[in-house]
Amino acid sequence: MKHIEEKRLIKKCIRKDRLAQRVLYEQYKTAMFSTAYRITNDWDLANDVLQNGFIKVFENLHQYKGNGALGGWIKTIVVRAALKEIKGLQMYVEVDDKIAGDIYFDDNLTGELLAKIMATLPDKCRVVFNLIEVEGYKQKEVSVMLNIQLGTVKSQLHYAKKLLKRKLNQRGYERGNER
Amino acid sequence: MKEEMKDEQLERAIKDLPSSSPRDSTWDAIEDHLEGEGPNIRKQKWYPFVAAMIVVLMVSGLMLYVRSTKLDMDIQFSEEISLEAEYPVIGFLVDDAFDELLDNECDELSALCEADDFQQLVVQLAELRTEASEMMLLINQAGYDEYLMKAKSRIENENAKVKREIMTLLRG
Numbered sequence: 001m002k003h004i005e006e007k008r009l010i011k012k013c014i015r016k017d018r019l020a021q022r023v024l025y026e027q028y029k030t031a032m033f034s035t036a037y038r039i040t041n042d043w044d045l046a047n048d049v050l051q052n053g054f055i056k057v058f059e060n061l062h063q064y065k066g067n068g069a070l071g072g073w074i075k076t077i078v079v080r081a082a083l084k085e086i087k088g089l090q091m092y093v094e095v096d097d098k099i100a101g102d103i104y105f106d107d108n109l110t111g112e113l114l115a116k117i118m119a120t121l122p123d124k125c126r127v128v129f130n131l132i133e134v135e136g137y138k139q140k141e142v143s144v145m146l147n148i149q150l151g152t153v154k155s156q157l158h159y160a161k162k163l164l165k166r167k168l169n170q171r172g173y174e175r176g177n178e179r
Numbered sequence: 180m181k182e183e184m185k186d187e188q189l190e191r192a193i194k195d196l197p198s199s200s201p202r203d204s205t206w207d208a209i210e211d212h213l214e215g216e217g218p219n220i221r222k223q224k225w226y227p228f229v230a231a232m233i234v235v236l237m238v239s240g241l242m243l244y245v246r247s248t249k250l251d252m253d254i255q256f257s258e259e260i261s262l263e264a265e266y267p268v269i270g271f272l273v274d275d276a277f278d279e280l281l282d283n284e285c286d287e288l289s290a291l292c293e294a295d296d297f298q299q300l301v302v303q304l305a306e307l308r309t310e311a312s313e314m315m316l317l318i319n320q321a322g323y324d325e326y327l328m329k330a331k332s333r334i335e336n337e338n339a340k341v342k343r344e345i346m347t348l349l350r351g
Contacts, residue, residue: 016213018210018213021210021213022206022210025206025209029200029201029205029206030198030199030200030201031198033198033199033200033201034196034197034198034199037199038196043199046199046201047201047202047205050201050205051205051208051209051212054209055209055212055213058209058213104186104188104189105186105188105189105192106188107188107191109188109189109191109192110192110195111192111193111194111195111196111197112195112196112197113192114189114192114193114195114196115196115197133189133193134193134196161189
């Protein structure tokens, strides 16, 4: 039923039914804005991204074929719009080779704390971490989206987790990264 | 480097990430952009735009007309234009009786006449008289023109309104 309703809504949006477009926007705005904000780390910029993203959504909705969830399709557009706003994504970041093994976090890590710490990460590794760990894209997909080598994606992700861990430790959370 | 193992605590924290809401005006901006693309099934918002275009065209047309008429004048008439045409130019709106009344009243009510709001009205009256003289010159050059005649009426009405306000102040 939900699928049929969604199809009907999409058809109305394609026909430029403003009310239908508003309904679609309201349905996805919070999730998409949160994504945009986590990537850009700037509230005003995230609003611009959301605006530009949804304009593109409505302009290209006729191209959505229904293979894959509509939310995922919209998110891809919003993510791309957000990535365009991040300058310096081509920066090279060295990874500390002394780090051995995986990095794990303790059970005191809350969503709110994670959000705060993520906001302090450098742009590139924050974006990579967001796209992979939060938004669920595969490393290979992120490599294509950012036009960087897969190895760089892995390095950036590792670096992001290392920084997160370090910042958490500085806040008083003590647990080694060994298991 | 092999893909890192999933961290349960991290996954839990990620699921718990706070969400944020955009500003209310973001939809308005989206809608404004979409409005420019084509017909809207729900509502027509083109009225203000069309009205604005009509006004712009009218004003542009008038300016062109006035300018071209003036140019024609420069070309067609080589003799001096008589200022004693249909409409008197100098002295239009000048009201000697009113001015005399004002002088007399202000001799007695000097404090009132020196007040800022009174002075503003007097200045306004003088400006209207100047504007009126210029308008008359234009009308005499242009000949009868409906728009200019309406402008002349506007000045006359404004002049009468300012005089009434002055009198209201003087009468207390």
